[in-house]
Amino acid sequence: MIQKIKILKTIIIIFSLSFTFSANAQTVEEIIKGRKALFSKNYSTAKRVQALASKGEFDKAKSLMIKMSENYKTLIEYFPDNSKEGFKTEALPLIWENKKEFNDLMKKSSDDMIKLTSLIEDSEDIRATLTQMMWSNCKACHSRFRAPH
Numbered sequence: 001m002i003q004k005i006k007i008l009k010t011i012i013i014i015f016s017l018s019f020t021f022s023a024n025a026q027t028v029e030e031i032i033k034g035r036k037a038l039f040s041k042n043y044s045t046a047k048r049v050q051a052l053a054s055k056g057e058f059d060k061a062k063s064l065m066i067k068m069s070e071n072y073k074t075l076i077e078y079f080p081d082n083s084k085e086g087f088k089t090e091a092l093p094l095i096w097e098n099k100k101e102f103n104d105l106m107k108k109s110s111d112d113m114i115k116l117t118s119l120i121e122d123s124e125d126i127r128a129t130l131t132q133m134m135w136s137n138c139k140a141c142h143s144r145f146r147a148p149h
């Protein structure tokens with residue numbers, strides 16, 4: 001009986017170890033390419049949000065705003081210490097010197113997308129509201145933390 005429990009324990013440990021390893025197996029290349037892909041996705045989603053909101057298709061626009069908000073939260077995890085250079089990254093070293101400021105900007109951008117879902121419909125100037133709550137956040141971060149491109 002004790003023998004069986006020991007074997008069972010060993011199996012559980014091996015399983016959880018291999019799970020941990022596979023969860024951490026993202027290479028630097030995957031991380032940098034992954035965040036670039038997420039930013040590009042947010043860019044095309046932002047353009048869709050603008051197009052839909054301008055046409056008064058608020059429900060569709062709002063669901064995309066929520067997706068963008070989620071993507072921003074995911075992006076916070078895409079800047080580990082080992083991803084400062086390589087693979088044509090445009091991320092500036094300043095990010096890691098001011099990690100809190102960078103993460104706070106990411107969180108603000110995420111929160112603003114949620115605020116936007118309740119503001120957009122009653123907004124008198126949709127374009128101005130989108131600039132203020134969506135596009136200005138891109139600019140605020142890029143001008144400080146992304147290399148000129």
Ligand code: HEC
Pocket residue numbers: 032035036037039040042043046088089090091092102105106109134135137138139141142145146
């Ligand atoms: C809190 C910071 C931050 C915010 C907010 C932000 N970005 Fe970026 N963005 C970055 C950084 C840093 C990079 C460089 C990533 C890299 O090259 O590793 C980047 C890269 C990009 C890229 C290039 C991706 C590629 O393929 O190289 C695009 C496009 C982009 N952002 C669009 C946007 C748009 C549009 C918004 C707003 C809707 C936005 N970003 C908001 C920090 C931010």
